[in-house]
Amino acid sequence: MKNAQAMIEQLRKGGKPVVGCFPLYPPLELMHSMGLLPVVLWGLRDSVSDTRDADRHVQPYACSVARQLAQFVIADGPGLLDGLFFYNACDTLRNLPELLREGIACSRRITPPMFRVHVPMKEDGASGYLASEIGNLIKALQASYDVSFSEERFARSVSLYERARWLCRRLEDAVAEGVLTFAGFSAALARANFLAVEDQIALLESALADCEGSITQPSATRVIASGILPPPPVICDLIEQAGLRVAGNDIASMHRSYAFSPEVWDDVRDYYVAFYRDHFPCTTLLHTADRRVDAVVDIVSRRDADAFVFVGEKFCEYEYFELPYLEQQLKESGVPVLSIEVSIDDDGSAETFRTRIDAFAEFLSGREGRHGA
Amino acid sequence: MAREKTRAGKHLSEMMMNAYMGIHGRAAEGAFVVWGAIIVPPEIFRGFENVVLCVPESHAALCAGKGIGSEECLKAEALGYSMDLCSYARIDIGSLSDGYQDSPTFGLPKPDLLVSDNNNCSLLVKWFDVHRREMGVPHFILDVPFCYGPQREKDLAYILTQFRDLIAMVESMTGETFDEDRFREAAHHTAEGVRQWKRFMSFAKHRPSGLTVFDSFVQMAPLFTSRGTPEFAEHYKLLADEVAERVAAGIFPVPDEKYRLLWDNIAHWHQLRKMSEHLAALGVNIVAAPYTSCIGSLEGSFAPFDLDEDTDPLWHLARSQNHSVCPMGLDLRLAALGSAIEEVGIDGVVFASNRSCKVFSVMQMDEQRLIGEKYGLPTVMIDVDHADVRKFSEQSAYLRLEALLENIEAGRGG
Numbered sequence: 135m136k137n138a139q140a141m142i143e144q145l146r147k148g149g150k151p152v153v154g155c156f157p158l159y160p161p162l163e164l165m166h167s168m169g170l171l172p173v174v175l176w177g178l179r180d181s182v183s184d185t186r187d188a189d190r191h192v193q194p195y196a197c198s199v200a201r202q203l204a205q206f207v208i209a210d211g212p213g214l215l216d217g218l219f220f221y222n223a224c225d226t227l228r229n230l231p232e233l234l235r236e237g238i239a240c241s242r243r244i245t246p247p248m249f250r251v252h253v254p255m256k257e258d259g260a261s262g263y264l265a266s267e268i269g270n271l272i273k274a275l276q277a278s279y280d281v282s283f284s285e286e287r288f289a290r291s292v293s294l295y296e297r298a299r300w301l302c303r304r305l306e307d308a309v310a311e312g313v314l315t316f317a318g319f320s321a322a323l324a325r326a327n328f329l330a331v332e333d334q335i336a337l338l339e340s341a342l343a344d345c346e347g348s349i350t351q352p353s354a355t356r357v358i359a360s361g362i363l364p365p366p367p368v369i370c371d372l373i374e375q376a377g378l379r380v381a382g383n384d385i386a387s388m389h390r391s392y393a394f395s396p397e398v399w400d401d402v403r404d405y406y407v408a409f410y411r412d413h414f415p416c417t418t419l420l421h422t423a424d425r426r427v428d429a430v431v432d433i434v435s436r437r438d439a440d441a442f443v444f445v446g447e448k449f450c451e452y453e454y455f456e457l458p459y460l461e462q463q464l465k466e467s468g469v470p471v472l473s474i475e476v477s478i479d480d481d482g483s484a485e486t487f488r489t490r491i492d493a494f495a496e497f498l499s500g501r502e503g504r505h506g507a
Numbered sequence: 508m509a510r511e512k513t514r515a516g517k518h519l520s521e522m523m524m525n526a527y528m529g530i531h532g533r534a535a536e537g538a539f540v541v542w543g544a545i546i547v548p549p550e551i552f553r554g555f556e557n558v559v560l561c562v563p564e565s566h567a568a569l570c571a572g573k574g575i576g577s578e579e580c581l582k583a584e585a586l587g588y589s590m591d592l593c594s595y596a597r598i599d600i601g602s603l604s605d606g607y608q609d610s611p612t613f614g615l616p617k618p619d620l621l622v623s624d625n626n627n628c629s630l631l632v633k634w635f636d637v638h639r640r641e642m643g644v645p646h647f648i649l650d651v652p653f654c655y656g657p658q659r660e661k662d663l664a665y666i667l668t669q670f671r672d673l674i675a676m677v678e679s680m681t682g683e684t685f686d687e688d689r690f691r692e693a694a695h696h697t698a699e700g701v702r703q704w705k706r707f708m709s710f711a712k713h714r715p716s717g718l719t720v721f722d723s724f725v726q727m728a729p730l731f732t733s734r735g736t737p738e739f740a741e742h743y744k745l746l747a748d749e750v751a752e753r754v755a756a757g758i759f760p761v762p763d764e765k766y767r768l769l770w771d772n773i774a775h776w777h778q779l780r781k782m783s784e785h786l787a788a789l790g791v792n793i794v795a796a797p798y799t800s801c802i803g804s805l806e807g808s809f810a811p812f813d814l815d816e817d818t819d820p821l822w823h824l825a826r827s828q829n830h831s832v833c834p835m836g837l838d839l840r841l842a843a844l845g846s847a848i849e850e851v852g853i854d855g856v857v858f859a860s861n862r863s864c865k866v867f868s869v870m871q872m873d874e875q876r877l878i879g880e881k882y883g884l885p886t887v888m889i890d891v892d893h894a895d896v897r898k899f900s901e902q903s904a905y906l907r908l909e910a911l912l913e914n915i916e917a918g919r920g921g
Contacts, residue, residue, distance in 0.1 A: 193860055195865070225833075229870050255629075260665065423633075449865075451589075456636075
């Protein structure tokens, strides 16, 4: 994949303003419907060679997502992005907007316009409050970019994003069937993230077409991968080399992002109330915690998986607070769990994970009546 | 040499013992027990006759202050909780896991309701979720929008709606009707106590200062056990009067005060006595901290935000939900910090980068730079953890603090 900088450069050639968004579930459909090109600034591992600028603003005990995001925006944001959109997530990310502003200001460049929304972390969705936030966002985007909003265009954008999410779900099926590698699927999604939704659809359709007629790989021990980011490619390789197949995932930037879109809604405000309230459970959406274990157990069951592999991002407190309970529940359901932790400094040392992954695979192959045993 | 406990110090110890024993006693008699995060307003629960509030963060800080923080953290880590998680949370989860065997307060009574919020830190919601799953009790989340500027009207209205929902939930769970008069009375006890707190804090302006930041850290405890009671207001009056008398009599905690510093972060509870003695011997007094100065104020300021007779106390509580530094953006933090530097008279700032509190800490690098630029003050950043001593290097911290003093001296031409 080309790096994010090159992909966004390409996007900008279309002449539409590009809005960098974080964290994972911004109102993409709304921005697209107003003639903007939203990109989610997540998983910038391959686009950031070091974090030298970010390190002047963010302590090293912040997660790699935050540090790489800060590096990307401070170093490249002013030249690449026409706007930045944030909503509230973890404590580190909510502190970032002004740090990014400062980081950019330190190099005497101009910070792109910033837009913020507070997404209610309430089970009932706090519909009135969120509706007002969405209304304010529309006004702010109109004022900044001289664009307009219409419910008709919004509905068309929703259809496009739902199509893209549907294709992601079909590609996940292809991974489960063994006609596409998880690493290949993950790479396709990473690339799609920096495309306009129309091009995402073309890319995903092409990837799906490539799967048709592909030879199904021999049965293997099936695992579900989980984490805030997909495992680094080198860890995906280690998993496959150990004879394990990632047959499904509970990864924030993958399944949790494409699993759900509201089917019935009245208008843009109503859409986003349902979007956040009923979202596929994610550790970053505080109000979804009650549904999370059931949702994960359901993935394990639907994918007929033998085990669960959590690849945690060091310092991601949201994920680590829920892990002991999730692990306990899965183990009680007879699902073995392997938990490994990666950090920003691990790039050269992924081999240290080989022993653990191999040992886990051996343990799984020793269990009776399992796939590939 | 250790300072002798003053009248207010002794009163504080008695008050804390009575508060925790009182909570246990009332729970044993059947009171409805709420566990709340520290910024959840206790006055709301004082509006019910048979409801008591416990604050797990405060219990965790007490454990750390008593020197058992790391041992309690280890118990949580043995359950699978990462060492990178907040040490308050690990202490709380760890100490609960073995039935509070080592707790200095015999732990906390089992809750009937959990009330967390995401304004101080959103991890509190995750932390309380751990208890919800473990104990099978409901969990009410107060969702408070972060402030990058002054609190917005719509956010205030949103918070007020949630306060009313919380009251309705407690009414429904207890069968007791919320008593507006009891609530109003509690809010005014708190307001009087906070006025006295501000009076106590104002003696930091005196040269030498009438207090150290360590005194103010220790004296915060009633804010989490006794708000809304007459004893709360009485205690802080006693404290402020005592400091006033001592200042008038020329008695100061650091009489030979050569350096007046500001501490930016939560207290590192396991080091209070040791550090206060070490610094006092060097003529150093840390005289202020946003952590304690923010009490009774609004976002972006340490000025008093008082409750008068004509103001709806529920509105007043909602309006002040972003006061506690963590729910504020950089610009607001700098505004508040700047006012403290100017009013109290500060020679240098210690930014305590706290691995257990990212929400407080991930902003300090820019704060440090901007404060240095605007005020020309020497500053230093040291690594701490508020409750887990394993993440604190005494040598490294003192080395850096001494470098700060040298910097201040150099600036004085000394």
